Amino acid sequence: MKTTMRDTFLATVLEEMRASPDVVLLSADFGAPAIDAIRAEFPDRFVNVGIAEQNLINLATGFALEGFRVIGYAIAPFITMRCFEQIRVSLAILSQLRPMNVTLVGVGAGFSYDVSGPTHHCIEDLAVMSALPNLSVYSLSDHTQAPLFAKHCLATPGIKYLRFDAKPHEPVCDAGNDGLIERGFRVLNAGRDLAVVSTGYMSHVAFGLLPELRAEGIDPLLIDLVAYNCVDTAALEAELAHVPRTLLLQEAVLDRSIENTLRRMAGGKLEAMGVGDRYIFEIGARDQIHDAAGIGRAQVLDRILQHHAALA
Amino acid sequence: MNARAEFLNPATRAQALADKARWVREQTLAIHRRAPETRVASSLSAVELLTVLYYSGIARITPEEPLHADRDRIIISKGHGSICMYPILADRGYFPLAALETVCKPGSFLGGIPDPIIPGYETINGSLGHGLGVGSGTALALRTKGKAQRTFVLLGDGELNEGAVWEAVMFAAHHQLKNLIAMVDCNGRQMLGYTENVVNLNPLDAKFAAFGWQTHTVEDGHDVAQLLAGFDALLSSDSPKPKVLIANTLKGKGVASLESSPLAHVMGVGRAEIDAILGDGGAQ
Numbered sequence: 001m002k003t004t005m006r007d008t009f010l011a012t013v014l015e016e017m018r019a020s021p022d023v024v025l026l027s028a029d030f031g032a033p034a035i036d037a038i039r040a041e042f043p044d045r046f047v048n049v050g051i052a053e054q055n056l057i058n059l060a061t062g063f064a065l066e067g068f069r070v071i072g073y074a075i076a077p078f079i080t081m082r083c084f085e086q087i088r089v090s091l092a093i094l095s096q097l098r099p100m101n102v103t104l105v106g107v108g109a110g111f112s113y114d115v116s117g118p119t120h121h122c123i124e125d126l127a128v129m130s131a132l133p134n135l136s137v138y139s140l141s142d143h144t145q146a147p148l149f150a151k152h153c154l155a156t157p158g159i160k161y162l163r164f165d166a167k168p169h170e171p172v173c174d175a176g177n178d179g180l181i182e183r184g185f186r187v188l189n190a191g192r193d194l195a196v197v198s199t200g201y202m203s204h205v206a207f208g209l210l211p212e213l214r215a216e217g218i219d220p221l222l223i224d225l226v227a228y229n230c231v232d233t234a235a236l237e238a239e240l241a242h243v244p245r246t247l248l249l250q251e252a253v254l255d256r257s258i259e260n261t262l263r264r265m266a267g268g269k270l271e272a273m274g275v276g277d278r279y280i281f282e283i284g285a286r287d288q289i290h291d292a293a294g295i296g297r298a299q300v301l302d303r304i305l306q307h308h309a310a311l312a
Numbered sequence: 313m314n315a316r317a318e319f320l321n322p323a324t325r326a327q328a329l330a331d332k333a334r335w336v337r338e339q340t341l342a343i344h345r346r347a348p349e350t351r352v353a354s355s356l357s358a359v360e361l362l363t364v365l366y367y368s369g370i371a372r373i374t375p376e377e378p379l380h381a382d383r384d385r386i387i388i389s390k391g392h393g394s395i396c397m398y399p400i401l402a403d404r405g406y407f408p409l410a411a412l413e414t415v416c417k418p419g420s421f422l423g424g425i426p427d428p429i430i431p432g433y434e435t436i437n438g439s440l441g442h443g444l445g446v447g448s449g450t451a452l453a454l455r456t457k458g459k460a461q462r463t464f465v466l467l468g469d470g471e472l473n474e475g476a477v478w479e480a481v482m483f484a485a486h487h488q489l490k491n492l493i494a495m496v497d498c499n500g501r502q503m504l505g506y507t508e509n510v511v512n513l514n515p516l517d518a519k520f521a522a523f524g525w526q527t528h529t530v531e532d533g534h535d536v537a538q539l540l541a542g543f544d545a546l547l548s549s550d551s552p553k554p555k556v557l558i559a560n561t562l563k564g565k566g567v568a569s570l571e572s573s574p575l576a577h578v579m580g581v582g583r584a585e586i587d588a589i590l591g592d593g594g595a596q
Contacts, residue, residue, distance in 0.1 A: 024453075024456075044456055045456070047452070049483060050479075050482070050483065052479040052482075052483070054445070054475075054476040054479055055445045055448070055476060055479035055480055055483055057445075058442055058444075058445025058446045058448070058449060058476065058480065059445060059446075059448055059449035059452070059483070060449065061435070061442075061445075061446045061449055062445070062446045062447065062448060062449015062450040062451070062452070062453055062463075063449050063450075063452070063453040064449075065434070065435075065446070065449070065450055065453075066449075066450055066453035066454060066457065067453075068453055068456075085439065086442060086445070086476070089436050089439045089442055090435070090436065090442055090445075090446055093436045094428065094435060094436045097427070097428045097429060098428060281423075281427055281429050282419075283416065283417070283418065283419065283420045283421070283422070283423045284417075284418035284419065285418065288418050
């Protein structure tokens with residue numbers, strides 16, 4: 001039956017709140033029928049912070065520093081981009097030093113608020129949130145996955161962003177979610193002619209095209225990618241090793257980074273050096289910070305020489 | 313918690329705190345002499361405020377275990393301008409005094425802008441406008457858990473330009489976070505000039521009061537007796553409101569070239585001027 005991700009997610013959160021006194025839910029004046037049940041049962045652990053996403057993130061930080069497991073809940077573009085600085089400073093940077101468990105839930109992935117226009121279309125969140133160190137991005141495709149990630153996120157320290165569709169949907173298919181938490185993706189169709197890696201609502205689109213593709217004699221490998229910036233890359237690579245070409249399909253802007261552009265131009269011959277996936281607290285001059293970040297002068301020379309040696 | 317006797321005895325308290333503040337100011341200048349990268353003017357305006365907070369027993373601190381559950385939470389939201397915290401934290405026992413020699417040097421944990429790698433710092437600071445929101449979160453979380461610890465947040469007046477501060481101001485009042493104490497180091501200047509010429513905040517106490525806060529303005533934020541009286545007035549209150557201590561201070565207090573310049577925030581102090589202020593004690 002058609003159900004929203006938020007309803008199955010919040011039903012699980014309610015169970016977790018009943019089981020554990022350290023789970024709190026903060027909403028930026030954004031509701032759902034399941035929210036009504038939570039705020040009635042746990043008035044001390046549900047806080048409507050008002051239409052104030054920046055403050056929501058900072059409040060979530062305060063609760064997390066005091067040992068609460070926090071879920072922040074709001075409309076997707078506003079809980080990611082309205083308060084990006086707060087997420088960066090108070091969650092991504094601080095969580096590298098202090099243990100915190102915060103899960104941000106954004107409802108309204110892609111164009112799911114279809115008639116609401118560009119302010120409510122959320123197409124940049126995957127790119128900007130994936131850029132932050134210490135933050136895991138999950139783009140769910142249907143409501144059967146939401147309870148799994150409610151439990152996973154509450155049980156896993158760190159900062160997470162869950163991207164939810166706003167509309168009720170049937171499940172993508174009956175493939176089930178075995179191994180989804182561990183690997184970060186699932187296989188919707190195990191063909192070998194080509195691969196389509198899709199995320200969120202586009203996994204519905206990809207799976208829905210299966211009859212047309214088969215009519216064309218194409219049996220695709222369909223991958224539903226959920227762990228958007230933290231997938232088990234070895235497992236995904238192993239799946240994709242069996243297919244000659246791969247199409248990425250997402251209801252979001254594509255990666256416009258020069259790394260991605262060069263990678264396409266270089267056809268697999270690109271070496272990229274940049275800042276690692278963590279913040280640098282080491283104190284020193286710029287050269288020393290470069291060493292700590294992995295882009296020091298000697299490190300660059302080594303990499304160039306290795307790159308050159310690989311040509312031989 | 314663990315305040316020394318001379319800071320508790322009413323007969324000696326004000327003088328002992330004033331003497332300690334003088335030492336903190338000298339140490340802050342000595343740090344700046346060794347590490348000119350540090351923001352010194354805004355670090356000098358809050359010297360007495362932080363000295364009173366950390367030495368008088370007002371804040372419950374646990375230097376031997378900085379994150380002990382029983383500590384009051386002290387969030388330094390105006391992080392750039394808090395180099396004076398380094399001598400205070402070292403002297404209170406959070407880390408060895410010898411570490412003050414290493415500020416901004418490779419391998420040190422004491423940088424130009426303090427971070428929670430430093431024992432005694434709770435949050436990330438270098439970006440303005442976050443501390444009161446985080447502090448509202450810790451205050452509400454502590455109340456939710458039935459804990460008595462309080463949250464103190466140091467803000468700059470220029471920092472109040474940030475809209476997120478006022479989201480927290482409204483939230484804290486609505487939730488009657490009486491365990492939240494904001495402290496505004498009202499030094500009157502921000503990067504490009506006098507605060508009243510950039511975004512005028514006056515009358516600041518009336519603004520906080522209108523938002524539902526209990527306010528107390530300290531006319532001379534460098535007078536430890538006035539600061540003590542201000543904290544006492546707020547902390548002895550039965551009001552359910554969050555509290556704000558507005559301390560009128562002087563940016564660059566103690567350094568003539570800084571005290572007189574609208575651009576003090578970005579100014580350093582030369583070695584010769586520091587040496588003249590410190591006398592023989594400064595040549596370290």
